[in-house]
Amino acid sequence: xxxxxxxxxxxxxxxxxxxxxxxxxxxxxxxxxxxxxxxxxxxxxxxxxxxxxxxxxxxxxxxxxxxxxxxxxxxxxxxxxxxxxxxxxxxxxxxxxxxxxxxxxxxxxxxxxx
Amino acid sequence: xxxxxxxxxxxxxxxxxxxxxxxxxxxxxxxxxxxxxxxxxxxxxxxxxxxxxxxxxxxxxxxxxxxxxxxxxxxxxxxxxxxxxxxxxxxxxxxxxxxxxxxxxxxxxxxxxx
Numbered sequence: 001x002x003x004x005x006x007x008x009x010x011x012x013x014x015x016x017x018x019x020x021x022x023x024x025x026x027x028x029x030x031x032x033x034x035x036x037x038x039x040x041x042x043x044x045x046x047x048x049x050x051x052x053x054x055x056x057x058x059x060x061x062x063x064x065x066x067x068x069x070x071x072x073x074x075x076x077x078x079x080x081x082x083x084x085x086x087x088x089x090x091x092x093x094x095x096x097x098x099x100x101x102x103x104x105x106x107x108x109x110x111x112x113x114x
Numbered sequence: 115x116x117x118x119x120x121x122x123x124x125x126x127x128x129x130x131x132x133x134x135x136x137x138x139x140x141x142x143x144x145x146x147x148x149x150x151x152x153x154x155x156x157x158x159x160x161x162x163x164x165x166x167x168x169x170x171x172x173x174x175x176x177x178x179x180x181x182x183x184x185x186x187x188x189x190x191x192x193x194x195x196x197x198x199x200x201x202x203x204x205x206x207x208x209x210x211x212x213x214x215x216x217x218x219x220x221x222x223x224x225x226x227x228x
Binding site for chain 2: 005009011013044046055059064070073075081083113
């Protein structure tokens with residue numbers, strides 16, 4: 001297989017519930033991840049649902065980040081998809097786990113390609 | 115495991131190269147998928163790279179769609195992440211494969227949750 005992209009799937013349990021429902025905080029985390037990797041954010045979209053929960057996507061040069069949060073379960077599903085060498089998904093995953101204070105993170109890496 | 119989301123990973127080989135590099139076409143496909151599922155598009159971001167290739171993300175009520183295309187390899191990596199019952203990811207996957215004319219599609223379904 002020719003690897004075109006590296007895809008990290010983060011299933012983060014036992015997160016900080018308040019952080020999972022704080023739209024500005026979630027935005028800041030994903031922007032910080034992009035900035036930390038030295039990459040430009042091309043576009044983004046975020047939404048806070050009622051009564052709770054946030055969905056967001058950020059398109060970055062060489063990557064995308066997606067998040068869906070369920071504060072009521074202290075759970076978030078996050079995707080870090082990268083291609084090229086600029087973006088280090090391991091660092092991004094660690095940073096997100098740390099910021100969301102997950103006490104029980106699961107990280108799976110998949111290779112994407114042909 | 116409590117399933118919170120269904121995540122379909124599409125690795126589409128042998129696609130129509132021209133379609134993979136047509137920004138309007140790719141946008142239309144993802145919007146059609148959202149509309150076909152009766153769901154509202156909350157936000158989106160698309161970018162065409164030079165000399166070729168498109169990245170795009172669409173945030174939908176109950177789902178997100180992401181695409182990265184490599185026309186030079188006739189290849190596209192697509193993610194269909196859904197939660198709730200409104201969005202039928204199998205139908206979305208079939209429709210995308212059909213529109214991109216993939217002669218060699220790979221579809222993997224993962225459960226996301228805690």
